[in-house]
Amino acid sequence: MATDLLKSAAQSPASKDGAPLSASQISSVVQEALSSIPFIDIHTHLFAPSFGRLCLWGIEELLTYHYLEAELFRSSRVTPEQYWALPKSEQADLVWRTLFVENTPISEATRGVIAVLQAFGLPTGHSALADARAFFASQSVESHIAGVMQMAGISTIVMTNDPLDPEELPFWQSGVPSHDKFRAVLRLDRILNYWNDHWRAVEAQGYAVDAHASGKSVSEVRRFLMDWAVRMKPVYMACSLPDTFEFPSDSINGLLLRDAVLPACRDLNLPLSLMIGVRKQVNPRLRLAGDALGRASLRCVENLCRDFPSNRFLVSVLSRENQHELCVFARKFNNLMPFGCWWFVNNASIVEEITRERIEMLGTSFIPQHSDARVLEQVVYKWAYTRRTMAPILAESYRLLSEDGRPVTFADIHRDVTRLFRSNAESFMDLGPR
Numbered sequence: 084m085a086t087d088l089l090k091s092a093a094q095s096p097a098s099k100d101g102a103p104l105s106a107s108q109i110s111s112v113v114q115e116a117l118s119s120i121p122f123i124d125i126h127t128h129l130f131a132p133s134f135g136r137l138c139l140w141g142i143e144e145l146l147t148y149h150y151l152e153a154e155l156f157r158s159s160r161v162t163p164e165q166y167w168a169l170p171k172s173e174q175a176d177l178v179w180r181t182l183f184v185e186n187t188p189i190s191e192a193t194r195g196v197i198a199v200l201q202a203f204g205l206p207t208g209h210s211a212l213a214d215a216r217a218f219f220a221s222q223s224v225e226s227h228i229a230g231v232m233q234m235a236g237i238s239t240i241v242m243t244n245d246p247l248d249p250e251e252l253p254f255w256q257s258g259v260p261s262h263d264k265f266r267a268v269l270r271l272d273r274i275l276n277y278w279n280d281h282w283r284a285v286e287a288q289g290y291a292v293d294a295h296a297s298g299k300s301v302s303e304v305r306r307f308l309m310d311w312a313v314r315m316k317p318v319y320m321a322c323s324l325p326d327t328f329e330f331p332s333d334s335i336n337g338l339l340l341r342d343a344v345l346p347a348c349r350d351l352n353l354p355l356s357l358m359i360g361v362r363k364q365v366n367p368r369l370r371l372a373g374d375a376l377g378r379a380s381l382r383c384v385e386n387l388c389r390d391f392p393s394n395r396f397l398v399s400v401l402s403r404e405n406q407h408e409l410c411v412f413a414r415k416f417n418n419l420m421p422f423g424c425w426w427f428v429n430n431a432s433i434v435e436e437i438t439r440e441r442i443e444m445l446g447t448s449f450i451p452q453h454s455d456a457r458v459l460e461q462v463v464y465k466w467a468y469t470r471r472t473m474a475p476i477l478a479e480s481y482r483l484l485s486e487d488g489r490p491v492t493f494a495d496i497h498r499d500v501t502r503l504f505r506s507n508a509e510s511f512m513d514l515g516p517r
């Protein structure tokens with residue numbers, strides 16, 4: 084596992100007493116800080132075990148991750164319809180055979196599965212699937228979660244929780260217990276993006292709303308959010324948005340955002356996370372794997388940050404072309420926190436580019452990464468990859484700084500890594516004890 088590589092590389096003694104570090108010490112202290120400071124994973128699709136079947140883990144789930152399904156259809160003649168008709172274990176067999184046996188798993192997502200197998204000391208060759216199945220079948224979920232989080236070097240997993248998801252709702256309604264490692268997020272996509280399809284579900288929960296979001300609807304949505312915040316204790320509210328998103332706007336989405344979501348966030352002192360640039364279902368046959376991206380206009384971010392200074396915005400953008408603009412807006416508005424390299428830009432080459440750009444423009448005042456994991460063990464490879472990409476970038480920044488005349492110390496590096504991967508999140512969100 085990359086974290087172990089980092090640990091073993093971090094052996095050379097380095098002073099903790101504030102003495103300037105030499106170039107070779109800088110890189111070992113960076114690696115040591117990255118591997119010893121536990122990170123906060125601020126956006127995942129993982130669930131605590133009390134959410135039952137929504138809590139995904141194990142090899143079948145790893146192999147049927149939608150990032151891999153998208154790759155399967157490029158290398159197999161199976162049609163999506165034939166694939167969806169298979170039981171999960173046969174889907175996993177097919178993905179394994181196609182992407183790991185008949186082809187070499189060199190894509191980021193396939194390599195991630197190999198890294199997970201290796202991290203657990205499992206075989207990684209063509210016939211590895213049977214051993215992996217036996218291994219995961221013998222795990223018990225709570226201790227497995229603790230072990231996985233330890234391996235990934237993360238202390239907190241932030242979930243994505245949708246109060247209108249018919250699969251998730253019953254768990255909340257029956258009073259799901261809180262978990263010390265998992266925190267909730269109130270996700271708003273169904274309300275903000277698909278009001279037409281979901282207002283009846285809001286109504287069914289006892290709120291006086293209508294199809295046009297007229298009359299009392301807006302104040303009722305605000306009441307809905309306040310009630311759900313009490314139930315979920317979210318650390319932020321969140322919405323993914325299309326590349327065409329504009330704000331302000333007279334649409335239902337603009338109205339609900341301005342008059343229900345933003346005031347509720349202010350009342351609750353919660354940030355709003357906006358993930359901008361998705362083009363949903365460009366190929367619906369691929370289901371979850373059928374979304375793509377588009378370049379957005381970030382005027383919406385500018386308008387929100389300027390016109391709502393008492394709100395805080397966590398923003399991630401999906402298009403590579405929007406990343407630089409996001410940094411510029413973050414320099415203008417301190418209520419804007421850029422976070423993560425999301426989905427299609429979460430590939431080492433692009434992560435590297437985005438992270439260098441952010442450091443150059445924002446220093447340590449951003450949150451470099453989230454995992455977006457949907458299957459528990461993915462945090463092992465995704466965070467190992469983040470550390471691996473981050474180490475040379477940070478080391479290079481410190482090397483340049485010492486060359487330019489400012490000595491760098493052990494304490495500097497530890498403070499910065501803590502800020503990037505923990506305290507920016509802690510101070511931007513309500514991450515204190517519940």
Ligand code: RAT
Binds near residue numbers: 128323358426455457
């Ligand atoms: O990365 C993903 O898994 C996507 O399918 C999305 O869920 C995205 O991350 C999102 O949160 O909308």
Ligand code: ZN
Binds near residue numbers: 127
């Ligand atoms: Zn996500």
